[in-house]
Amino acid sequence: MDENGRTGEAIRRIVIVGGGTAGWMTAAGLSAVLGGTRIAIDLVESAEIGTVGVGEATVPHIRNFNAKLGLDEADFMRKTQATYKLGIEFRDWGRKGESYIHPFGAFGQPLGGVAFHQHWLRARQRGEADSIEAYSLPIIAARLKKFAPPATDPRSLGSTFSYAYQFDAALYAQYLRAYAEARGVRRTEGKIQDVSLDGETGFVQAVILESGQRIEGDLFIDCSGFRGLLIEQALKTGYEDWTHWLPCDRAAAVPCDSVEPPTPYTRATSDDAGWRWRIPLQHRVGNGYVYCSHYISDDEAARVLLAKLDGKAQADPRFLRFTTGRRKKQWNRNVVAIGLASGFLEPLESTSIHLIQLAVSTLLELFPERGCATADQDEYNRVMDLEFERIRDFLVLHYHATQRDDSAFWRDKAAAPIPDSLAYKMALFRDRGVVVKYRDGFFLEPSWLAVYLGQNILPRGYDPMADAIDPAEAARKLAELKAAVQSTAEAMPDHQAFLERFCDARGAA
Ligand SMILES: Cc1cc2nc3c(=O)[nH]c(=O)nc-3n(C[C@H](O)[C@H](O)[C@H](O)COP(=O)(O)OP(=O)(O)OC[C@H]3O[C@@H](n4cnc5c(N)ncnc54)[C@H](O)[C@@H]3O)c2cc1C
Structure with a gap:
């Protein structure tokens, strides 16, 4: 040696x-x-x-x-x-009936060297801002079921997102x-x-x-x-x-028939003892229920999963166990x-x-x-x-930042201890919207923002540097961006049409 x-x-x-x-x-x-x-x-x-x-x-x-x-x-x-993936839609995570998208892309551009979300926080306090989603191109494109590859010109709004695959x-x-x-x-x-x-x-x-x-x-x-x-x-x-931080220990998975064109995003819907995924591919939809066995039996989880499928199940549910x-x-x-x-x-x-x-x-x-x-x-x-x-902290945030109190699982999760490293990040955000930055690795600022704001964690204040820009000027910039995001997303092709043109897999199934 x-x-x-x-x-x-x-x-x-x-x-x-x-x-x-x-x-x-x-x-x-x-x-x-x-x-x-x-x-x-x-x-x-x-x-x-x-x-x-x-x-x-x-x-x-x-x-x-x-x-x-x-x-x-x-x-x-x-x-x-x-299929293409512009982000993940989270349904019922903050409160039941709510939905937000974690996008693979930015919310706006900095103004005067200050992060966009700080101007948004100030405008929101003044009643002059829309939902943060309105300023994100990948979110609006996903909601409209549109897709086009990002533009290569870094000055273009069309370059402010990335994408993955399902x-x-x-x-x-x-x-x-x-x-x-x-x-x-x-x-x-x-x-x-x-x-x-x-x-x-x-x-x-x-x-x-x-x-x-x-x-x-x-x-x-x-x-x-x-x-x-x-x-x-x-x-x-x-x-x-x-497990004390991430309590789910089982999953039931089942593919089903597609009943509509594939969405350019994955969906994660919270359920009484965990959450369900829905991942649309070209030839079928993948589904699963990730749950905590302390709160639900395998049979009941399979029953819930099958009852909530879009289309006909293509097999019996498969069960997986993990720690x-x-x-x-x-x-x-x-x-x-x-x-x-x-x-x-x-x-x-x-x-x-x-x-x-x-x-x-x-x-x-x-x-x-x-x-x-x-x-x-x-x-x-x-x-x-x-x-x-870092990934653990980000995942725990989803479970911790919930206002759901309609099932024992969610009540217990909201009250459960969290890693000190996450508590520290949340304290900084709650004060004036500071997102702890990583030089590299997962997850970056827009991801944390999407989950904090999507699950109703709002800072008490905002970065005082934002005040260097006149509020009327900032409000005008926000309105311009919102309009540009909407029109750019609307001009993109439908996700399905883009798939058919670029990589149609029908016949390969
Ligand atoms: C419920 C669930 C959902 C998931 N969803 C996602 C997702 O959406 N996105 C994502 O990125 N990841 C997801 N993952 C994780 C993803 O499935 C795995 O990271 C990925 O499949 C890699 O698995 P693996 O190759 O490590 O193990 P496995 O797929 O289990 O492969 C193990 C291999 O080892 C071989 N092997 C084992 N023992 C022996 C032996 N004695 N002799 C010879 N060969 C042996 C097996 O034959 C097999 O080839 C999910 C996981 C779970 C459980």
């Missing part, structure tokens, strides 16, 4: 355990960069065990991942039955499998029944399949899903349980856990695929030259821990 805690030889063989969304995203991401080197990549998966089979909504970062792979957008969308995650994994295999990733079908550890270092040496085949490696990526075959079962890394939280170390010895093996924060803001992507890019940035240095692991774990915690 050297002074950096580095043990072992140069990495020559990488073994990815698992072929779900995480396994194939990792295989594609690594093979895109390492394909031309002498490093061999193996992937082992078991059709008998299967994949978790859910995870259809994404966040805009996935476009960077696809771009790094050089995927053709229209081809990828056609093959995965994808797709069939199983088809995405298949698509990436073809990509990775074409770049030399070797796939082995089979069930791993044993893991061989080095008696001295505790490093994983090989996985052994039921057939007796032994697959050796220098670096192992555990994408085996909730079971954490290497990171937990073999290395006993430990799990930080966050919210994260692995104590995402990189331990020569094992890096990616995907559900690394932890799960529940699907509320569709962040799991983003975490997979971040894991792959962080691993590539810190790719060990030789062995696995403690410093590399520490830095990787620091980056991933920070992102898990």
